[in-house]
Amino acid sequence: MAQRTTLRDVAKEAGVSTGAVSLILNGRPNRLSAETRDAVLAAAQKLHYVPNQNARSLVTNRTTLIALIVPDIENMYFASLARCIEEECQKQGYSLLIANSNDSRDTESNLIQRLTSRDVDGLMFIPSNESYDYIDQMRTQLETVPCPVTFIDRMVAADWCDSVGFDNRQGGRLAAQCLLDAGHTRIGCITGDKHAKSSSSRWLGFAQRLSEAGVTLDPDLQVAGDYRVDSGYRGADQIIDGGATAVFCCNDLMALGFLNRLRERGLDCPHDMSVIGYDNILPRFGLQTEVTTIEQDVVLLAQRSWQMLYARICESHSQGNPWMESPRVQLLKPTLIDNHTVRHL
Structure with a gap:
């Protein structure tokens, strides 16, 4: 050797x-x-x-390691976000450890313990959907973590820990306004995971804006999805057969599944059905399917999340956890990307 x-x-x-x-x-x-x-x-x-990084760490009291926990690394949105975060870390000479919780609170809890035991300088954290049912437990655990913590995307801890994410309710309102402007009143919706606050916030903003315009959502046109392609595909028949002229899918992957089923039935988007998604993630993976969507800019989210965490790392923490005691919160604005899959009636 x-x-x-x-x-x-x-x-x-x-x-x-x-x-x-x-x-x-x-x-x-x-x-x-x-x-x-x-x-x-x-x-x-x-x-x-x-x-020798180990020797340098003894002198600087830093490992230049950052941990990132994501709920589903197979989800294109989280995969793309993880890559952007890694690029931001590297600009400051940090390396990123990425771990997948598989949307499990137990797995997530074990990962927090194992990763922070490696003396990482900071923890970036997209909580699992199961965490919404264990907020107090998660907070208690993070109070013992010896490094700064920043929540990303899912704003479950915005009132007690540093957090950065997009305004999902506003995103839902943007989607509704797009369809209203196009003259649609019979509208379907495929929601995300029922346990995810991001999904409920998108749907709530969407429904509220339609209600303000005097449009009532038909319960028979509302389908529960899970943010995966298959759920968009499976939910398509109910919405198509229900006579909807447009559908709002709460992420682009479900919109992709919906479009696949639409084509299988010999129907055209937007002539036979207008479709709007959420995230604007498909182009980053070279997929040719274009869909009108609400963009959550993963590059911007990565930049702001890293800036927040890095600022905490650079601060002097003689005692306490200021990222929990005086949390900083950034709520970013989503934008509408018109890819012409919404037809004006």
């Missing part, structure tokens, strides 16, 4: 002390000459020096 190049090896090659090498390679203030600096950097490059 090849031996790791040490600071002493670099110092010997450059003809300087190990102290000088440590100051230069760790970027600490010093009065060393430019010539010395250049010699050290050249020696480090020649010897393929790689910093």
